[in-house]
Amino acid sequence: MNIAEVGRQYGLSTDTLHYYERIGLIPPVTRNKSGFRDYNKLDCAWVYFIKCMRTAGIPVKVLINYVALFQKGDRTRPIRKKILIEQRELLAKRIAEMQKTLEKLDLKIANYDTTFFEYEKKLAQEEIA
Amino acid sequence: MNIAEVGRQYGLSTDTLHYYERIGLIPPVTRNKSGFRDYNKLDCAWVYFIKCMRTAGIPVKVLINYVALFQKGDRTRPIRKKILIEQRELLAKRIAEMQKTLEKLDLKIANYDTTFFEYEKKLAQEEIA
DNA sequence: GTACAAGCTGGAGTGAACTCTAGGTCAAGC
DNA sequence: GCTTGACCTAGAGTTCACTCCAGCTTGTAC
Numbered sequence: 001m002n003i004a005e006v007g008r009q010y011g012l013s014t015d016t017l018h019y020y021e022r023i024g025l026i027p028p029v030t031r032n033k034s035g036f037r038d039y040n041k042l043d044c045a046w047v048y049f050i051k052c053m054r055t056a057g058i059p060v061k062v063l064i065n066y067v068a069l070f071q072k073g074d075r076t077r078p079i080r081k082k083i084l085i086e087q088r089e090l091l092a093k094r095i096a097e098m099q100k101t102l103e104k105l106d107l108k109i110a111n112y113d114t115t116f117f118e119y120e121k122k123l124a125q126e127e128i129a
Numbered sequence: 130m131n132i133a134e135v136g137r138q139y140g141l142s143t144d145t146l147h148y149y150e151r152i153g154l155i156p157p158v159t160r161n162k163s164g165f166r167d168y169n170k171l172d173c174a175w176v177y178f179i180k181c182m183r184t185a186g187i188p189v190k191v192l193i194n195y196v197a198l199f200q201k202g203d204r205t206r207p208i209r210k211k212i213l214i215e216q217r218e219l220l221a222k223r224i225a226e227m228q229k230t231l232e233k234l235d236l237k238i239a240n241y242d243t244t245f246f247e248y249e250k251k252l253a254q255e256e257i258a
Numbered sequence: 259g260t261a262c263a264a265g266c267t268g269g270a271g272t273g274a275a276c277t278c279t280a281g282g283t284c285a286a287g288c
Numbered sequence: 289g290c291t292t293g294a295c296c297t298a299g300a301g302t303t304c305a306c307t308c309c310a311g312c313t314t315g316t317a318c
Contacts, residue, residue: 003295014295015277022297023275034284036295056230057186060275081241088234095227098220101185105217112210132265143265144307151267152305163314165265189305 001039009044010051017047024064026050027071057094058087130168138173139180146176153193154179156200186223187216
């Protein structure tokens with residue numbers, strides 16, 4: 001798979017794929033005889049993993065560190081696991097916060113359907129609560 | 130409530146509060162006779178609202194627009210509602226994606242407890258799937 | 259009445275994460 | 289063999305969302 005195909009597949013620009021590899025966010029990608037990137041299954045798996053993690057808001061720095069540790073082999077497994085657990089917790093917290101905000105938004109949207117006077121009444125009740 | 134108290138209350142720096150007001154992310158805050166900000170209930174409600182929305186990842190630009198429309202009065206209610214609904218949908222999508230990533234992370238963490246050979250077996254099964 | 263902490267404004271600086279540009283290589287079609 | 293389009297690298301530029309700074313005013317404690 002060439003870089004354009006991979007970009008299409010995962011919704012990343014070729015610039016971004018270049019960038020990710022350059023900064024070590026994904027390990028060096030397999031090349032063909034003319035030096036062009038030829039993503040194999042494993043390369044694609046990395047791209048996909050990183051894309052998910054980035055979309056979830058996990059910082060580039062953390063992921064670079066994770067990838068670097070991965071490349072150092074098996075003896076870094078415990079640290080890598082710890083990093084994943086840490087990030088899992090942070091992610092769970094972010095999701096919980098966003099879920100709350102979603103509910104607030106739903107309330108606010110519902111308020112847009114109430115008349116001004118109903119709204120005033122609601123406010124007064126909140127005042128009490 | 131002065132700016133430092135509001136900052137403490139909502140976990141924002143005074144710099145950020147200044148900035149938010151400067152760019153119109155919150156409407157102009159009430160001032161006391163010496164020109165210092167004196168946040169009343171409504172001012173605080175705005176700060177809280179914006180803080181939630183920003184934490185949920187809603188862009189500054191969108192919120193500035195929303196606040197500006199709000200200040201134009203009642204005739205902008207329909208547009209404002211539309212914006213909120215739009216952002217609600219985007220937020221729901223982001224949450225769903227993050228939820229999926231959370232599950233992927235859990236799987237990955239679980240894999241760290243399997244031995245190398247079990248892992249190979251798992252990979253082989255994925256190959257088939 | 260003076261030191262000093264907290265507030266004010268406008269503008270410059272920062273860090274994160276891309277995104278774009280320039281100048282080059284490579285392979286396929288005519 | 290030459291044009292064209294996709295790829296390459298290194299480095300510069302951009303965007304977003306703050307964060308910091310300088311130079312000023314205000315209110316409180318001694």
